[in-house]
């Protein structure tokens with residue numbers, strides 16, 4: 001309960017900090033609206049009493065005039081009410097923008113600053129999923145729930161004051177019969193909350209099948225393997241299973257609620273009877289009787305409202321735990337305080353020393369005791385069978401993961417103490433699964449180093465190095481043509497062309513270490529041989545690591561490092577390794593036999 005109220009206050013703080021001015025304006029309008037119902041009850045009482053006075057004999061001008069004044073006053077209240085209703089719409093909309101922005105900002109800060117390794121953690125994925133689902137609306141709902149609670153309390157206090165003129169017992173009776181309703185709501189809020197947390201993975205599974213059915217990334221295979229029927233069936237089964245359980249809880253909750261509501265209604269009838277008999281005995285006027293009826297009825301509905309707001313707030317507080325859990329989650333955090341810069345110009349090179357690594361949530365080691373050096377300006381080819389750990393080593397080299405054991409140093413400076421930005425400026429990578437950005441060709445390359453201007457002529461130079469410049473100049477707006485298929489007037493490229501764009505992006509970043517994971521996998525023979533011919537010029541003065549299965553690319557290297565499941569199998573120049581007739585030699589022979597070279 002304490003944690004729930006903490007969440008509520010933390011959420012209100014977010015709302016307040018999003019815009020103190022709009023929070024105040026919005027709250028003022030909501031509270032003013034809360035006074036309106038009571039004013040209307042007063043007006044009705046005054047009207048009934050004045051009209052019955054005129055009807056029972058007071059035909060004087062003052063008597064009729066006072067009816068007009070009451071009507072005039074009522075008109076003013078109606079106008080104010082209409083004004084508040086219209087204004088509250090745009091005010092709350094404007095305020096909602098600020099709240100949305102603040103919450104989104106919190107989430108963006110979290111997701112962009114997270115270390116990449118967290119995305120491999122299924123538990124983190126659950127927390128992230130729950131947070132995203134709550135983030136969009138809960139803080140806003142809490143704010144309105146809270147302001148509404150104050151509004152209802154004011155109205156109720158005024159109504160209670162009014163009813164006190166007749167009997168305090170009336171209010172107490174109403175409060176007492178409402179308690180079970182609140183109890184049931186609170187109980188079920190917690191049940192639903194627990195249910196949702198326990199079934200996050202099932203929910204994600206439903207969302208996954210929904211993605212398989214709708215996302216472009218899966219659309220091709222969905223068609224060629226005719227998978228839509230199977231996916232739809234799984235989607236429906238899992239969704240209906242979840243819905244069934246949730247609906248069952250809702251039915252039970254509704255049944256209990258209905259039972260206690262009936263008791264409350266009976267109590268209300270008794271109270272109405274009491275008011276009527278008091279009027280019949282002549283202890284209150286007809287106007288007062290109508291006023292008490294209305295006050296009682298409105299009081300009852302406001303009390304119901306108030307109680308459902310309290311249980312709503314409790315529920316929101318519970319569910320906000322999901323958002324704050326994400327914001328506070330003790331993530332895998334690599335960067336150390338007082339991190340240092342990457343060494344100026346490397347003189348000693350890169351040292352990979354006895355590195356072992358297991359992915360988070362994986363039981364198998366991806367790298368075991370890997371050790372080798374890379375001299376400054378040297379090109380190393382990293383080869384080995386599928387799953388040997390080549391891409392893993394690439395990810396470790398650019399700081400996406402940290403070794404569990406051993407170290408990676410640049411000129412003796414451990415990667416773990418290097419500042420993230422400085423590392424990104426000095427280590428440039430083209431991943432196997434490089435990104436396709438649906439922006440202009442120029443921007444696609446510029447993303448390699450956004451600290452440089454977009455007009456930088458090295459953008460064209462980088463495109464020339466990967467051999468994509470010629471194609472770009474044939475596009476309708478040349479370098480300013482949007483690539484992809486997402487937006488109007490875009491031009492789609494082939495996989496190999498995209499790969500050349502990705503290569504240009506890494507060339508544009510004049511990093512000291514260039515890491516290319518399968519850089520020629522999608523290139524045609526002509527482009528590949530041109531890239532290979534120019535490779536030395538492209539990586540001039542830079543240290544390079546190329547991961548490849550292609551002998552033509554491997555032969556570019558000064559030295560080859562062969563990885564296997566036990567770590568580094570062998571290291572040497574291409575001719576040394578061929579002479580040694582061990583792992584690399586066997587690999588080349590196997591390729592030759594199968595006509596792969």
Ligand SMILES: Nc1ncnc2c1ncn2[C@@H]1O[C@H](COP(=O)(O)OP(=O)(O)OP(=O)(O)O)[C@@H](O)[C@H]1O
Nearest residue numbers: 120359362366384385386387388389390391392393
């Ligand atoms: N995100 C991940 N989570 C858990 N295990 C992973 C992850 N990525 C890779 N692995 C495992 O780590 C091992 C090494 O994978 P890696 O991708 O580094 O191999 P590779 O040598 O690059 O293979 P390939 O030649 O097929 O690209 C594999 O056994 C793989 O299953």
